[in-house]
Amino acid sequence: MSAGGITDHDSVAYSLIANQDPxxxxxxxxxxxxxxxxxxxxxxxxxxxxxxxxxxxxxxxxxxxxxxxxxxxxxxxDTYSTSPAANGLQNGKVSKYLSSSSKIYENGVDSTVERLSLKSDGSLRPSDLRTNVILQYDWYHQNCYKDLQGEMLTRSIQDIYTKLQLLRESEAEDCRLIWNIFDSMFRIEAIKAPIVLPKPFQKEVKGWLDNDEKLFEQVNHQVVFKIVSKGTFEETVFNPLRAKRPVSKPSMDPLEYIKNLTESSAPNCDFCKYKDHTAADTFGRIDNDYSASCSNTFKLAKFHGLFFPKEHHPLNLSLVQLRSLFLYTSKQWFQKAFETDPSQKYPSLMWDALPHAGASQVHPHIHGVLDAYQYVGGFESWHQVSIQYFKKFQRSFWSDFVQLHVALGLSISHGEAIALVPIVARKDHEFMILSTKLNEDVVSLIYNVMQAYLHKLGVYCFSSGAVYPKLGYTNADGDTGMPVIFRIGSRGTCTSVGSDVSSLELYTINNINSDLAKTYNGLVEQVNSEEAKN
Ligand SMILES: [Zn+2]
Ligand SMILES: [Zn+2]
Missing domain, CATH: 1.10.287 (Helix Hairpins)
Structure with missing residues (x-):
C-alpha cells in the first residue's frame, strides 16, 4: 500500500455522489x-x-x-477502492464504517441549504472575523475523527473528503456544526473517473510516471474531487494523482535565472530611480524609509498606485521592508486617496512576482486600486456571498470559513491573523491570510509564506491579490466591507516558456495539482524554523 494513495483494490470502498438516494x-x-x-x-x-x-x-x-x-x-x-489515510484504513471497523455510509454528498446546489440549523453566532456585521478560535484542530482530531483512532488522517484532499464525511455523521454537535458550515458554503463530489489504456500507450504513461508501478496502478483508479462554492459557483478540481506525478527538472536553475535577471534589469530600473522615472499621484507620493509609492502611468482606476520597496531584488524582501510596504506605504496611500475623494472606499491590491507571473518589471511592486462601489471582481463575489450568509444565518461567513479550515487541519494562526490552505484555491500552493485589521501579524504571515515558497516549496514566481477593510465605514453603514484578506498562489516554473494560465483559469475550472498537505507542511516548517532562529 502506498502512502496516501488510491491504490489498493482490497482496502476500503465507499460510495460516491453518483450513489444518490433514489x-x-x-x-x-x-x-x-x-x-x-x-x-x-x-x-x-x-x-x-x-x-x-x-x-x-x-x-x-x-x-x-x-x-x-x-x-x-x-x-x-458505485463504489471505488481507496485508501484515504496515509497509513491505510484497513482496520475492519473503519472499512465497515465508510462502506456503510453511502449517499453522503448530494448533487444539486440548493438541495441541502434548507436543512441547515446554523444559529446566530452573535456577529454584528458581515465583515466580522473571529481568528482566536476556541476549538483547535486537536479537538476535532480527537472528537470528530475518532472512528479512525490510531490511524493518521492527512491533510490531502482525499482525507479532507473523509473528514467531512466523519463530521457529517458525528454524534458530537460541534463536529456536525462544521459539516453544516461546509454544507452552507460548498458542495463536494468524489468522482470516479475510469480509463482505458491501449497496450502501446501503457508504456508511454508508465514512462511519464518514472516507471513507478504503484503510481501506474493508480491511473486505473482515478478519483477527481470537486468543490463548488454555492455562492459563486466557482469550482476547484483536484486529481490527487496529478500531484504525485514526478516533477521534471526545469532546464534552467530558477535561482540562477532570477539572479541573472535581477542583475541585468537593475541598471535601467524605473523603481530604483522612482523620483524621476515614475508618475506621482495628484496628492503626491508616500515615501518611507524602506518603501515608497508612485502612480501607475496607465491606470485601471481613478486611484491606481504602486507600492515598492527600496530594494530591487524581486524575492529577497525582509520583514522590515514588507512591514514598511504594507503597514506604512500602502495604508497611508489608501488613506490619502480616500481623503482626496471620500467616495472611493473599497481598497484592493494586486502583486505579481517575476515576468512568468505577469510582472511588467522585475523590481517588486504592488498595485493598489480604489473603487467607489465594490472590491475588485474576484473578491467582490466573496464579499456578496458574505453579506448573503450574514442575512441568512446572522453569522459571519469569514469566522465560519476560518473555523472550517481549523477543523480540517488547514490553518496556521499567528497572533490576530491566520493563514489557511484554502480548499477552494485558484492556484497551486495557495495560501489565504485573514485578519480583522492590517497589522504586524498579517505582515509576518506574508513574510513566512514568501520564505516558505523560497525555501520549502520551490515557488519562485507567484501572483497575489488582497483587500483591506472598507474605508471610513460606520456601523450604520449597511455594508461594512470585508476583513483583510490576502490570497497568494504559485505560478509554476518561472523559467518555463509554457504558460500556466489557460482556458481553465481564465474561463472555467480552478485546477489544483499540488497536495494541500504539502502546502500546509511547507508553511509549518518555515514558521518553526523562523521561531527556532529567534
Ligand atoms: Zn529596481
Ligand atoms: Zn506591474
Whole structure:
C-alpha cells in the first residue's frame, strides 16, 4: 500500500455522489411503482405455479442465490477502492464504517441549504472575523475523527473528503456544526473517473510516471474531487494523482535565472530611480524609509498606485521592508486617496512576482486600486456571498470559513491573523491570510509564506491579490466591507516558456495539482524554523 494513495483494490470502498438516494428521484419512484404493480409478480407466480414440489424448491434456491448476487452487485456498483489515510484504513471497523455510509454528498446546489440549523453566532456585521478560535484542530482530531483512532488522517484532499464525511455523521454537535458550515458554503463530489489504456500507450504513461508501478496502478483508479462554492459557483478540481506525478527538472536553475535577471534589469530600473522615472499621484507620493509609492502611468482606476520597496531584488524582501510596504506605504496611500475623494472606499491590491507571473518589471511592486462601489471582481463575489450568509444565518461567513479550515487541519494562526490552505484555491500552493485589521501579524504571515515558497516549496514566481477593510465605514453603514484578506498562489516554473494560465483559469475550472498537505507542511516548517532562529 502506498502512502496516501488510491491504490489498493482490497482496502476500503465507499460510495460516491453518483450513489444518490433514489427516493429523491421521481422518475425512479414512478418506474418502481409500475414494475411492482404490473409486471413482476404475476410472471413469477405463473411460472413458479407450473413447477412441481422438488423442482419448485430448486428453482427458489437458484432464485435466492441469483437475487443475492444481484444485491451484492448493486451495492458494489458505485463504489471505488481507496485508501484515504496515509497509513491505510484497513482496520475492519473503519472499512465497515465508510462502506456503510453511502449517499453522503448530494448533487444539486440548493438541495441541502434548507436543512441547515446554523444559529446566530452573535456577529454584528458581515465583515466580522473571529481568528482566536476556541476549538483547535486537536479537538476535532480527537472528537470528530475518532472512528479512525490510531490511524493518521492527512491533510490531502482525499482525507479532507473523509473528514467531512466523519463530521457529517458525528454524534458530537460541534463536529456536525462544521459539516453544516461546509454544507452552507460548498458542495463536494468524489468522482470516479475510469480509463482505458491501449497496450502501446501503457508504456508511454508508465514512462511519464518514472516507471513507478504503484503510481501506474493508480491511473486505473482515478478519483477527481470537486468543490463548488454555492455562492459563486466557482469550482476547484483536484486529481490527487496529478500531484504525485514526478516533477521534471526545469532546464534552467530558477535561482540562477532570477539572479541573472535581477542583475541585468537593475541598471535601467524605473523603481530604483522612482523620483524621476515614475508618475506621482495628484496628492503626491508616500515615501518611507524602506518603501515608497508612485502612480501607475496607465491606470485601471481613478486611484491606481504602486507600492515598492527600496530594494530591487524581486524575492529577497525582509520583514522590515514588507512591514514598511504594507503597514506604512500602502495604508497611508489608501488613506490619502480616500481623503482626496471620500467616495472611493473599497481598497484592493494586486502583486505579481517575476515576468512568468505577469510582472511588467522585475523590481517588486504592488498595485493598489480604489473603487467607489465594490472590491475588485474576484473578491467582490466573496464579499456578496458574505453579506448573503450574514442575512441568512446572522453569522459571519469569514469566522465560519476560518473555523472550517481549523477543523480540517488547514490553518496556521499567528497572533490576530491566520493563514489557511484554502480548499477552494485558484492556484497551486495557495495560501489565504485573514485578519480583522492590517497589522504586524498579517505582515509576518506574508513574510513566512514568501520564505516558505523560497525555501520549502520551490515557488519562485507567484501572483497575489488582497483587500483591506472598507474605508471610513460606520456601523450604520449597511455594508461594512470585508476583513483583510490576502490570497497568494504559485505560478509554476518561472523559467518555463509554457504558460500556466489557460482556458481553465481564465474561463472555467480552478485546477489544483499540488497536495494541500504539502502546502500546509511547507508553511509549518518555515514558521518553526523562523521561531527556532529567534
Ligand atoms: Zn529596481
Ligand atoms: Zn506591474
Amino acid at each position: 427516493s429523491c428521484d421521481e422518475d425512479f419512484q414512478v418506474r418502481t411503482r409500475m414494475s411492482r404493480s404490473s409486471l413482476a409478480p404475476p410472471t413469477l407466480n405463473t411460472f413458479a405455479g407450473r413447477l412441481r414440489g422438488s423442482q419448485r424448491l430448486a428453482f427458489l434456491g437458484v432464485l435466492t442465490v441469483f437475487l443475492l448476487v444481484i444485491i451484492w452487485l448493486l451495492s458494489n456498483m
